[in-house]
Amino acid sequence: MGDPIRVTxxxxxxxxxxxxxxxxxxxxxxxxxxxxxxxxxxxxxVGVATLDQPEQGLTQSTLDGTDVLIWWSHAAHNxxxxxxxxxxxxxxxDGMGIILLHSTQGAKIFTKLxxxxxxxxxxxxxxxxxxxxxxxxxxxxxGLDEYFEIEETEMYGEFxxxxxxxxxxxxxxxxxGEVFRSGCCFYRGKGKIFxxxxxxxxHPIFFNENVRKVLGNAVKWAKPGKLPNITLRNVNVxxxxxx
Amino acid sequence: MGDPIRVTxxxxxxxxxxxxxxxxxxxxxxxxxxxxxxxxxxxxxVGVATLDQPEQGLTQSTLDGTDVLIWWSHAAHNxxxxxxxxxxxxxxxDGMGIILLHSTQGAKIFTKLxxxxxxxxxxxxxxxxxxxxxxxxxxxxxGLDEYFEIEETEMYGEFxxxxxxxxxxxxxxxxxGEVFRSGCCFYRGKGKIFxxxxxxxxHPIFFNENVRKVLGNAVKWAKPGKLPNITLRNVNVxxxxxx
Amino acid sequence: MGDPIRVTxxxxxxxxxxxxxxxxxxxxxxxxxxxxxxxxxxxxxVGVATLDQPEQGLTQSTLDGTDVLIWWSHAAHNxxxxxxxxxxxxxxxDGMGIILLHSTQGAKIFTKLxxxxxxxxxxxxxxxxxxxxxxxxxxxxxGLDEYFEIEETEMYGEFxxxxxxxxxxxxxxxxxGEVFRSGCCFYRGKGKIFxxxxxxxxHPIFFNENVRKVLGNAVKWAKPGKLPNITLRNVNVxxxxxx
Amino acid sequence: MGDPIRVTxxxxxxxxxxxxxxxxxxxxxxxxxxxxxxxxxxxxxVGVATLDQPEQGLTQSTLDGTDVLIWWSHAAHNxxxxxxxxxxxxxxxDGMGIILLHSTQGAKIFTKLxxxxxxxxxxxxxxxxxxxxxxxxxxxxxGLDEYFEIEETEMYGEFxxxxxxxxxxxxxxxxxGEVFRSGCCFYRGKGKIFxxxxxxxxHPIFFNENVRKVLGNAVKWAKPGKLPNITLRNVNVxxxxxx
Numbered sequence: 001m002g003d004p005i006r007v008t009x010x011x012x013x014x015x016x017x018x019x020x021x022x023x024x025x026x027x028x029x030x031x032x033x034x035x036x037x038x039x040x041x042x043x044x045x046v047g048v049a050t051l052d053q054p055e056q057g058l059t060q061s062t063l064d065g066t067d068v069l070i071w072w073s074h075a076a077h078n079x080x081x082x083x084x085x086x087x088x089x090x091x092x093x094d095g096m097g098i099i100l101l102h103s104t105q106g107a108k109i110f111t112k113l114x115x116x117x118x119x120x121x122x123x124x125x126x127x128x129x130x131x132x133x134x135x136x137x138x139x140x141x142x143g144l145d146e147y148f149e150i151e152e153t154e155m156y157g158e159f160x161x162x163x164x165x166x167x168x169x170x171x172x173x174x175x176x177g178e179v180f181r182s183g184c185c186f187y188r189g190k191g192k193i194f195x196x197x198x199x200x201x202x203h204p205i206f207f208n209e210n211v212r213k214v215l216g217n218a219v220k221w222a223k224p225g226k227l228p229n230i231t232l233r234n235v236n237v238x239x240x241x242x243x
Numbered sequence: 244m245g246d247p248i249r250v251t252x253x254x255x256x257x258x259x260x261x262x263x264x265x266x267x268x269x270x271x272x273x274x275x276x277x278x279x280x281x282x283x284x285x286x287x288x289v290g291v292a293t294l295d296q297p298e299q300g301l302t303q304s305t306l307d308g309t310d311v312l313i314w315w316s317h318a319a320h321n322x323x324x325x326x327x328x329x330x331x332x333x334x335x336x337d338g339m340g341i342i343l344l345h346s347t348q349g350a351k352i353f354t355k356l357x358x359x360x361x362x363x364x365x366x367x368x369x370x371x372x373x374x375x376x377x378x379x380x381x382x383x384x385x386g387l388d389e390y391f392e393i394e395e396t397e398m399y400g401e402f403x404x405x406x407x408x409x410x411x412x413x414x415x416x417x418x419x420g421e422v423f424r425s426g427c428c429f430y431r432g433k434g435k436i437f438x439x440x441x442x443x444x445x446h447p448i449f450f451n452e453n454v455r456k457v458l459g460n461a462v463k464w465a466k467p468g469k470l471p472n473i474t475l476r477n478v479n480v481x482x483x484x485x486x
Numbered sequence: 487m488g489d490p491i492r493v494t495x496x497x498x499x500x501x502x503x504x505x506x507x508x509x510x511x512x513x514x515x516x517x518x519x520x521x522x523x524x525x526x527x528x529x530x531x532v533g534v535a536t537l538d539q540p541e542q543g544l545t546q547s548t549l550d551g552t553d554v555l556i557w558w559s560h561a562a563h564n565x566x567x568x569x570x571x572x573x574x575x576x577x578x579x580d581g582m583g584i585i586l587l588h589s590t591q592g593a594k595i596f597t598k599l600x601x602x603x604x605x606x607x608x609x610x611x612x613x614x615x616x617x618x619x620x621x622x623x624x625x626x627x628x629g630l631d632e633y634f635e636i637e638e639t640e641m642y643g644e645f646x647x648x649x650x651x652x653x654x655x656x657x658x659x660x661x662x663g664e665v666f667r668s669g670c671c672f673y674r675g676k677g678k679i680f681x682x683x684x685x686x687x688x689h690p691i692f693f694n695e696n697v698r699k700v701l702g703n704a705v706k707w708a709k710p711g712k713l714p715n716i717t718l719r720n721v722n723v724x725x726x727x728x729x
Numbered sequence: 730m731g732d733p734i735r736v737t738x739x740x741x742x743x744x745x746x747x748x749x750x751x752x753x754x755x756x757x758x759x760x761x762x763x764x765x766x767x768x769x770x771x772x773x774x775v776g777v778a779t780l781d782q783p784e785q786g787l788t789q790s791t792l793d794g795t796d797v798l799i800w801w802s803h804a805a806h807n808x809x810x811x812x813x814x815x816x817x818x819x820x821x822x823d824g825m826g827i828i829l830l831h832s833t834q835g836a837k838i839f840t841k842l843x844x845x846x847x848x849x850x851x852x853x854x855x856x857x858x859x860x861x862x863x864x865x866x867x868x869x870x871x872g873l874d875e876y877f878e879i880e881e882t883e884m885y886g887e888f889x890x891x892x893x894x895x896x897x898x899x900x901x902x903x904x905x906g907e908v909f910r911s912g913c914c915f916y917r918g919k920g921k922i923f924x925x926x927x928x929x930x931x932h933p934i935f936f937n938e939n940v941r942k943v944l945g946n947a948v949k950w951a952k953p954g955k956l957p958n959i960t961l962r963n964v965n966v967x968x969x970x971x972x
């Protein structure tokens with residue numbers, strides 16, 4: 001079984017405090033619902049952290065004890081301090097896995113890690129989403145059917161401004177004529193990044209069994225193994241030696 | 244820990260029978276050395292199979308009971324029957340992992356799975372190879388240093404005619420001025436393929452600790468998980484239904 | 487402007503001869519419509535070839551004089567001789583571009599070049615297709631809008647069994663809930679391959695202005711330039727020389 | 730022939746002013762040597778710009794009139810103002826091509842566009858570099874041999890912390906046992922990025938005929954074509970319409 005994977009679920013935790021209908025859906029916060037799903041899958045040790053905590057919930061010590069960080073933000077992207085973003089970035093470069101959810105495509109950490117703008121089309125209409133598996137051999141698709149559906153969600157549509165994923169796992173279909181690259185794996189530095197589209201705050205997305213299965217799979221995929229001994233700084237190897 | 248991964252190591256097993264110096268290096272055959280290395284790593288259940296066995300060692304039942312097939316061939320590429328190649332191919336499409344070693348770049352199964360010619364440069368001179376990790380977050384690089392070396396080997400050089408790997412894990416350096424894409428991951432069908440360059444019969448490559456570590460990692464990476472419910476045949480989904 | 491690109495449009499040319507309604511849509515054959523579209527775009531020198539010609543329309547001399555081959559087949563995949571397939575394959579490895587249209591995903595040349603089964607979902611219902619550009623900087627997307635539509639077509643849906651494209655240019659949306667990787671670039675050998683989904687024989691797809699624009703762009707992308715001096719055969723470079 | 734490609738060669742222009750031996754190699758600056766090479770290839774309209782000019786040489790008007798920007802920086806990475814970096818970044822997202830040379834892997838614009846640290850190994854010893862073509866069908870490899878050499882250069886070695894390139898065109902070999910991903914294409918936003926390793930200031934790299942050929946090819950590859958009509962901002966497409 002190995003040691004449990006140490007997961008920290010970070011949430012800006014704004015909508016749930018300011019909007020009763022969202023609080024009704026997520027009485028323990030979006031982070032609480034995600035953490036609950038992961039604990040049910042097992043093999044993990046899950047902590048939660050939120051923006052309103054000291055050091056915005058992401059102390060160096062918390063990050064150092066985190067194998068995989070899950071990030072949800074939307075309304076408060078700009079409240080996250082640059083120093084905290086830099087801290088998370090450094091940990092990903094150093095091997096920590098990170099799962100970037102839904103509207104996190106607009107967060108500083110998304111742009112800093114991936115470089116592109118993350119812009120997209122969107123529509124809030126409680127419509128259906130169907131996510132097709134396009135990488136059936138990938139560990140994040142384990143245990144799914146050829147597609148799964150979310151009954152009511154916000155739509156995100158292409159063009160989605162991202163780097164070409166190292167692996168594209170899901171493509172979403174929406175009834176209004178849109179498609180979206182919904183599950184995207186990226187290797188960056190020594191770390192692994194998974195962007196996963198579902199997750200709007202006005203729907204109980206994080207109670208969906210398939211969404212929970214994907215997050216469980218993604219955590220296993222993103223965790224750092226026994227990393228090779230590589231240092232991410234410029235290293236002067238003079239002089240030229242005979243070999 | 245989960246169930247052990249069922250590995251079959253297949254070897255044409257020609258050189259070891261016809262050349263005493265090679266037999267001295269691999270008294271139990273190349274397959275024997277590979278199997279021994281995997282057993283020492285653990286978590287696997289290893290069988291061996293060779294060309295001179297009934298159905299060339301690869302009965303349907305053997306393949307059905309194999310999670311990951313390791314393939315070594317060189318002198319006898321053309322003795323492998325097309326029907327056996329088709330059988331292996333079908334299992335990879337259906338999810339079996341396969342590790343294609345060294346001169347297997349000239350085998351029918353390589354070309355059938357990958358499409359390209361697999362041609363390359365080569366030189367037999369017992370020279371040093373240094374393999375650099377270029378995907379430090381990938382599970383196949385776990386537990387390695389930034390590079391590892393093989394003291395004496397045959398050289399393979401670019402241009403190596405392969406499809407762009409889904410992930411390029413290693414690039415080799417050789418003293419004569421050559422480089423080579425030495426560790427290449429490919430998703431195909433529902434299966435996973437890893438091409439690994441080292442493995443010449445005239446050197447004890449498969450006793451090298453780092454080579455063994457890579458093969459152990461590759462077996463874990465290539466094994467099929469709980470595959471999504473996808474069928475690889477054309478499916479008519481008429482009529483168009485409202486959704 | 488440079489020399490014109492020498493294009494050969496190859497068509498099995500069966501449906502148009504055996505089905506009046508298809509002949510009415512394509513009075514000059516599917517090849518005729520494609521050739522007409524390319525000639526209107528300009529910069530090309532277009533020939534056509536069909537299965538019923540000597541050597542199935544693909545003599546060595548024809549192929550040697552072709553920069554980009556466009557292929558349409560459906561009913562007669564298995565009538566194409568293996569020797570002809572090998573001849574086309576060899577030319578692609580050697581640098582000829584090839585554009586594989588629609589049902590060609592079931593042709594021998596598709597599988598030989600790409601390795602996977604090419605299987606997919608399909609439905610004939612004359613429904614709408616919307617193709618989204620997901621690689622806006624790629625030359626095949628030049629001059630398009632963010633998406634374009636085909637009013638009536640056959641549906642193809644995922645899971646589409648292909649290797650990961652080197653570049654994914656289009657993703658299609660269909661009203662029945664399906665998506666499809668519709669424009670896929672692959673580098674293979676010294677050649678370039680573009681798979682393009684649209685093209686069903688019962689609809690006037692190849693008269694669509696955007697389809698024609700895509701084919702014109704694809705021909706320019708796929709043409710061999712002044713290829714680097716690389717030979718696709720195993721080359722022995724002994725002995726090891728000091729460098 | 731089409732309109733000439735409008736290229737701006739930007740150089741920090743420090744070493745050439747402060748070090749006589751470098752000034753002797755590049756009497757017109759590194760930018761001057763690059764511009765001279767491009768003009769000899771033709772099909773371009775080349776301007777130069779340097780850090781000591783107003784707005785650091787990169788006014789909005791200059792960038793708006795630039796199809797492809799070539800960037801060389803080393804000693805003065807941190808003197809480049811963030812506002813100028815943002816301006817260049819915005820233009821790349823909007824379709825301008827950019828060629829990032831050599832030590833630019835440490836520049837702000839590199840990290841902002843690509844996300845990773847760009848760190849690597851290095852050694853200054855005037856050693857030989859051999860660049861192998863690993864994407865023979867790619868336009869940046871046109872007209873080269875299977876490899877080309879630079880007689881004396883600074884070494885850069887893996888691990889090079891970059892995102893997986895969309896296409897890897899060159900891998901370098903160095904005599905001390907190092908390899909390097911030396912020619913890397915990336916699609917980002919609507920723009921195209923080419924990172925090219927050679928270019929150390931203490932050697933006449935930019936007078937090398939093959940380096941000049943690569944830069945000429947890269948400019949043609951990176952230029953924006955007639956870009957599809959896509960806007961890089963979040964677009965609300967409510968309400969859901971029937972389609």
